[in-house]
Amino acid sequence: MATDPRELYQQVIIEHNKKPRNFGKLEPCTHHADGHNPLCGDQLQLTLSVVDGRIEDIRFEGHGCAIDVASASLMTGAVKGKSVAEAEAMAEQFRGMVRGELDPSTEPHHLGKLTLFQGVKDLPSRVKCAVLPWATLHSALKGEEVVSTE
């Protein structure tokens, strides 16, 4: 039995989809990567400015479903100002949560309001939408320029 879609499509997600934060492109940037979800056609370009191991600024461009866009919007807000190590740890926790491997109500995490995406775990076909921005971030930080969630 799937979660009621309202539990996933909460107001915060709808709002971030409609008015994404940190939308655009950083020029110049220190890191960048393109993310693709071939099955959906979702596309995402991330640009970052990393100084002394800290994410000073981050922007994203692209198009996709509400889950993808809201995930990118909330992710950029969450990792801005964080160290690369902290951002990578969040990426790991986020993936764990949407795959149902990490229960944020009982296990320690630093996801904050990103737990809004918890309901994605009940929609297996949408997990990759939520994860695409985080996979792209991981690639950008690793110096890989293209990532695909397929």
Next chain:
Amino acid sequence: MTVLLTPLDVAKVREDFPLLTHPFHGKPLHYLDSAVSGQMPIPVIERMAHYQRFEHTNVHRGVSALSQEATDRFEEAREKVRAFLHAPSVKQIVWTRGTTEAINLVAQSWGRANIQAGDEILLSAMEHHANIVPWQMLANEKGASIKVIPMDDRGVLELDQLEALLTPRTKVLGITHVSNVLGTVNPLKAIIAQAHAKGVVVVVDGAQAVPHVPVDVVDLDADFYAFSGHKLSGPTGIGVLYGRKELLETMPPWQGGGNMILSVAWEKTSYMGIPGKFEAGTPAIAEAIGLGAAIDYFNALGLDRIAAHEHALLDYATAELGSIEGLRIIGTAPGKASVLSFVLEGIHPHDVGSILDHEGVVVRAGHHCAQPVMTRFNIPATTRASFAYFNDRADVDALVAAIRKVQEIFGAESDDTSAEGQD
């Protein structure tokens, strides 16, 4: 003289589909996705089960009565397909895994033998990837090029350009009978006649046509016609390639192995005639028999009655969806088949699909394996409802209610799309 059809008894037909009465997310299921795959009615399921229980062994093997029985049932199914397509001979019916494999067979066998560097392969702008990629692979291998017949904003091919696109270098035209995204029914007979006047071989993708449109390959004068069993309420894993006899006979075998040979020696192997030479290995026997049963089922309902029912339902759905603000129907060709693609302003089709699914309305959301069609209409994807003979107005009403729920969740009434918000 007007012949009045007795309408389809949909309530009775629905009894043949257990899935339709099986709760889905605790709600009634509204299956509006027959264009992705048809549901099998009980007589088809039972026919396949009967074969598996009492009739199964390999076909075209040995002398046992059981093998003869299986072979007879298998070949009877081929005859049913021949009659369904109005093909002259059962030898022109080649079993494949589906439409995709059938088109690949033509591209790899006929295409490799007949396409040379500098040749042109003409395709329509509304092709499914199955009628694009095999030709691109061939074009790349041979140094040939692909040209495209464009379409207008309704999803109607711009056939006034066909004459100019059929050049002395054009060797083959690949065209769909019915568009899987737009529902457009192409005027094949005229198109094929025009292509033949220039000596161009025509390969028809009939996957979406067979459940909606009566097909007569002789009247159409098609050189090749391909379709899949599962779009016709049959099983997956079985499909058909019809081919013109002279073409099939001159084509080299495609895959080699058992079943397709007359004799094998280290020095020389000789092949079966048509269709056997294209059927290497053990075929999908139960699936072929199941497809035969699906054809029987369609014939019993009557293709004309099915078409009348689906057109009435499509008209109703088009009017209902047309009244939803912010909804745009993609594909408005006159006389289209019962496929209804749409986009909702400001809402991605995958979000639409997920919410509809929760409401028990099963549709397809995506690019429908027709990315060039998406590009043509400048959209990433569509949501597509497709109507079959077992659908009724309650299915359309559920779709409309679910779309309104999507808009409610997404706050479609809000027009505040001002400057980017700040965190």
